[in-house]
Amino acid sequence: MTGLSDSFQRPINYLRISVTDRCNLRCIYCMPPGGVRLMRHRDILSYEEIRTLVAAASRLGISKLRLTGGEPLVRADLPRLVAMLAEIETIDDIALTTNGMLLEKYAAEMKRAGLRRVNVSLDTLRPERFRMITRRGNLEDVLKGIDAAKTAGLNPVKINTVVMAGINDDELLGFAGKTIDEGWHVRFIELMPLSGNELTASQFMPVSEIRKRLEALGTLETAFVSAGNGPAKYFRFPGAAGTVGFITPVSEHFCFKCNRLRLTADGKLRPCLLSEQETDLKQLLRHGSSAAELEEAITRAIASKPKEHNLSGGEPARNRPYSQVGG
Ligand code: SAM
Ligand code: SF4
DSSP states (O other), rough: OOOOOOSSOOOOOEEEEEESSSOOOOOOTOOOOOOOOOOOOGSOOHHEEEHHHHHHHHHTOOEEEEEEEEOGSSSHHHHHHHHHTTTTOOOOOEEEEOOSSTTHHHHHHHHHHHEEEEEEEOOSSOOOHHHHHHSSSSHHHHHHHHHHHHTOSOOOOOEEEOOTTTOOOOOOHHHHHHHHHOOOOEEEEEEOOOTTTSSGGGGOOHHHHHHHGGGGGGOOEEEOSSSOOSSOOEEEEETOOOEEEEEETTTTTTGGGOOOEOTTTEEESSSSSOOOOOEEHHHHHHHHHHHHHHHHHHHHHHOOSSOOOOOOGSSSSSSSSSHHHTT
16 A cells, blocks of 8 residues: 655655564663662563564555664574564564674574664673673674674674764774674764763764775775665765765754654664654553554654754753663
8 A cells, every 4th residue: 555644745665663672781771780680570562562562554555674672683583583573464674683602593584584784782892891881792793693693694794883972983983894894884973872871972073084094095985885774974985885874863864864763672663763652552452453444553653753853062961871772
């Protein structure tokens, strides 16, 4: 069917699904040191419930899915969910965003289940710094996960790097060099000021500065990248197999072309990451609503999608923890 547009004529075809609020890391820009208050297990959508909601959304034009979290791969048997979603006829793309810690174990199985591609979040190539940023992780596990994803045929594997001044900005050239030497696809993301993380405005670095620093490696040329539903702008160094992407949620928001909805692990549909507006689809599901009633609720949520967020105003977004809304 032809898809729905919101009240600002943005076509909505992309759903990000947070499958769990649990995570095996505690990244300094995402979570407080002690983690966040967790949802009760019974409040988290079952795979069958997620399938029912995705089927309803797909009848309204959603054709692209991304599984995220928390850390999606800590949820038991995630390949089963991927296989269930891949069976929905009008879904033509399923992707995953992961911290990569468990990717070596699951990459091949996820690919067989129907996953197409993966984004791995990685902010440093130095083991001690990795442990400092994630407060517990092992860099080696992530690097093995990236290799396993490539071997499994997940394509492309993109690396998401949140840039923090004074923390990892001395590694910009190291990451960019990987696009030349190893064909990595690296996307540099501006740090978002979210309430609950430990970072301050002084750690923010705009993409304009990141880009200026990268030019020490050569002139960046515009690159065409086909697989992507998102707001990144892509470039490459001359002759490089890999690409450099920039994502600017703060300095140049991309709300005017936002095509996405988000489903939280406890079944709330959010038309915007940074707005607290939510539609409780779990309650409708668990009270026996019909397929038509679910579609109507999703249609209303799409119609209420806000025009834009106001992060560039410098105020941290007051919001659920990022790990609950799926980044
Ligand atoms: N656990 C998975 C991961 O880390 O990839 C998926 C969930 S995580 C919330 C999704 C993305 O949000 C990650 O790429 C992470 O770097 C990004 N993120 C979290 N907090 C952020 C912040 N304050 N600013 C920018 N990106 C952030
Ligand atoms: Fe976990 Fe991802 Fe948040 Fe890091 S960014 S704490 S890996 S949810």
